[in-house]
Amino acid sequence: MRTLIYNIGLLATPKGNCATAEQGSVHFLKDAYILCENGVISEIGTGAPPAIVGSCIDAQGKLVTPGLVDAHTHLVFGGWREHELALKRKGVPYLEILAQGGGILSTVKKTRSATEEELAAKAEKVLSQMLALGVTTCEAKSGYGLDAETELKQLRVNRTLNERQPIELVSTYLGAHAVPVEYKENREGYLTLMEELLPHIAEEGLAEFCDVFCETGVFTAEEATRILKAAQAVGLQAKMHADEINPIGGTEAAGALGAVSVEHLIAATNDGIGAMAKAGTVAVLLPATSFYLNKPYARARDMIAAGVPVAVATDFNPGSCPSLNLQFAMNLACWNYGLSPEEVLTAVTLNAAAAVRRGEKIGTLEVGKQADVVLWDAENLEYLFYRFGENLVKTVVKQGNIVYTKG
């Protein structure tokens, strides 16, 4: 099966498996074509494209980039939390709402009572919107069950959705998202429950990653280390939510564990940044959450200067970021982190792929990589950051096949 994408006015792509110190080094090719064979890029060239038997996609002289990777989402959940809007507007902090039994815990109730198919149908709709915005791979965390049955239900939804829609899902177990109400007086009991569930999740292949919300009043750095070590022992890779609100040592602990990524990092310290640089950990930054929680923006420039690869994701979830729009996060990253369009492109393609350990397969347009491609209704990269608030995607190609085209 061959596909040719021709008449590409400008092809823009990072190169390699993880950009680290080369966050802004995007390669541009004018008047280009991409040839795909069996879903993989087999040739990239300029000038007249080869004559082929197969399908041909006309890029209409416009911009083409790798498919976008959303490396941090809480995709599967029941209900929404619009009832918290009034509290938020009054200035009640995120952690205060959680401490009162709302926030994550209110989504847990709705997720426990939803059927597996209800959750799948709801998340599938979200994925179809993400696809239209150029996302071809998406990480999805559990963490709204906080009991064995519902956590497994969420993870099974990830597996089901992987099979029935075009976006590739990367599954993460986030049992350590909050201590459930029934274990409020027995943290140890809940930590043990997670330790017992991990081997089962690994055996069933229900998750590749394990994540912990390390935050004041949620899980300490010591507890996070304990859970992530148990996860690594059964073959899951470590991720951590750290420094979202308060820096309590999570990032340093994640670096010491060789975590693949640390995510949020709004309140990251110099020590935390140093620990990530030393361990080669990817910083997954979530600017739409800063926007929605009215918080400062993470120190992306300092992280890049320290040699930390920076990825940007949505954090789509019903509480701190009810937006699934990765293009909006890209715009915020440009204006509020002070990243260049090239640096942001790397953050949502190559480095986001590295954050889900797929840097060798996706995230760039190079021979041998999977043919996940976005054709934009834009003539250059700057235009994506200039025309904010509008979906600028024209066509999305996944493994060499058109999976979305703007009507």
Ligand code: IZC
């Ligand atoms: O549902 O509030 N920060 N987890 C950690 C979240 C935000 C998601 C939520």
Ligand code: ZN
């Ligand atoms: Zn999150």
